[in-house]
Amino acid sequence: MSKAVPSEPILTVAEIEKLLEDVFPQLHHGGRTVMVEQVAPMAARLRLIAHERHLRPGGTVSGPAMFTLADVGIWVAIFSHLGPEALDAVTMNLNINFLRKPPHGDVLVDCRLLKLGKRLAVGEATLFSEGAAEPVAHAVGTYSIPAPRK
Amino acid sequence: MSKAVPSEPILTVAEIEKLLEDVFPQLHHGGRTVMVEQVAPMAARLRLIAHERHLRPGGTVSGPAMFTLADVGIWVAIFSHLGPEALDAVTMNLNINFLRKPPHGDVLVDCRLLKLGKRLAVGEATLFSEGAAEPVAHAVGTYSIPAPRK
Amino acid sequence: MSKAVPSEPILTVAEIEKLLEDVFPQLHHGGRTVMVEQVAPMAARLRLIAHERHLRPGGTVSGPAMFTLADVGIWVAIFSHLGPEALDAVTMNLNINFLRKPPHGDVLVDCRLLKLGKRLAVGEATLFSEGAAEPVAHAVGTYSIPAPRK
């Protein structure tokens, strides 16, 4: 089922950023907020730049902002390995654990693909504040990848 | 562990809406978007008014907007039964399944509490489009309720 | 994606029990333990007969026994609607919340299908002890249904 899928990214960070701007402009609505930092075999790292609108009272990044970061991060990991055809991948299931109140400042996400098939991918996302050892949140998501149009 | 917890809401819809405006004003940032429609024993119903900023390309409500609606809905169900002291309840875990692309228009959420203890609550949220029988998403969340300050 | 799928069961309880014995005999290894009580549109009810080997110290049904009951229950709900071809459905994801220590005695599970497509199904399972109002556990599972062999 999952044979012949490349286990190395086939898109560069610059190519991924360009695709994100084209297909998902609302991600940067109100100022650029999510940056792709790195892609690696079966992995991706993204950064959420803490803007006022992601904050909850107390100055910490909100739950929905962390959900979005995990979700976008795993999706980026998937299509960076499969190419632009996989931009249509959709989230089927996402399970998130909030572990600690994040401190002020940017939040990073390290995503790792646990399975990368042609029709289905599963990835995990560990969120942490820059410089901190302990994660602030952790998510696992399942994605359906539509068959390529002929 | 969960004895002596009221199984009927002790706040009215008007009282809940007032509390939401006071403690969570950013929910209505850019225009009122979430309305509490009804509370009932161990349950609550909310409505997400579809604004431009919740939409994905194609005009459907985004995943993060549905995550937020489910999360806020279960939280409202909890504190409507426990009172304002439970406003500090925090999401520990949320698992969401996206079932169908939501059509244009408002999304409703029906929340049901599966467990309502003094320190811990678990609820489920079924999201659907007005008038449609089949749900567009389903979530289950676990919430930690801080001990009251003395 | 989910068009033309029957929303009523097409197998009777007796037919389902017969299939379970044929394809999953180890379910009854050491004595009959799971019984199908009822199927209904998009739903199924099963019973776990409490045997010594499902019990934890203290006499309550174990976590793995509840996991199995939820998993088998949703699977039965799926193939009772799709027919024997769907016996090959496999669990992709299962999220379970343990809510209360179950008392001694049988555990029932009420399963409800949230989505029933040709290749994918999502169902929820509410577990409770006979006669009790409050659930002991709740699970949501996602199932992949293999394409029929030609």
Added chain:
Amino acid sequence: MSKAVPSEPILTVAEIEKLLEDVFPQLHHGGRTVMVEQVAPMAARLRLIAHERHLRPGGTVSGPAMFTLADVGIWVAIFSHLGPEALDAVTMNLNINFLRKPPHGDVLVDCRLLKLGKRLAVGEATLFSEGAAEPVAHAVGTYSIPAPRK
């Protein structure tokens, strides 16, 4: 909330195995099946010895057996750091993704604690077959740790 919790195991593998035999003898019901291989800071590795009764038709380890291995593994990781008082930790939530059909043979689980507080712990479990690079399943679990008896 999570201050002053040791981040190194305080029990040896031999002490853990002894405790498991004392408090959870049914784990080895019908022959020894789960072995603790290693504990490390915020981590534990266990092995499921493939017995006939864990197998599904086709000879692969069953879903419930993998669920049990993940659940026991995270629980072992928790009490190996907190000591015998934490043997009473109970699973509140477990989310498991089944990624690939496991081949014949033993299954190993690598557990990592994402959060280790005094009352609450969260851990993840990656299951794989000996010698294989790709995981067969992945789970995340939340555990409640009862207050010590006085």
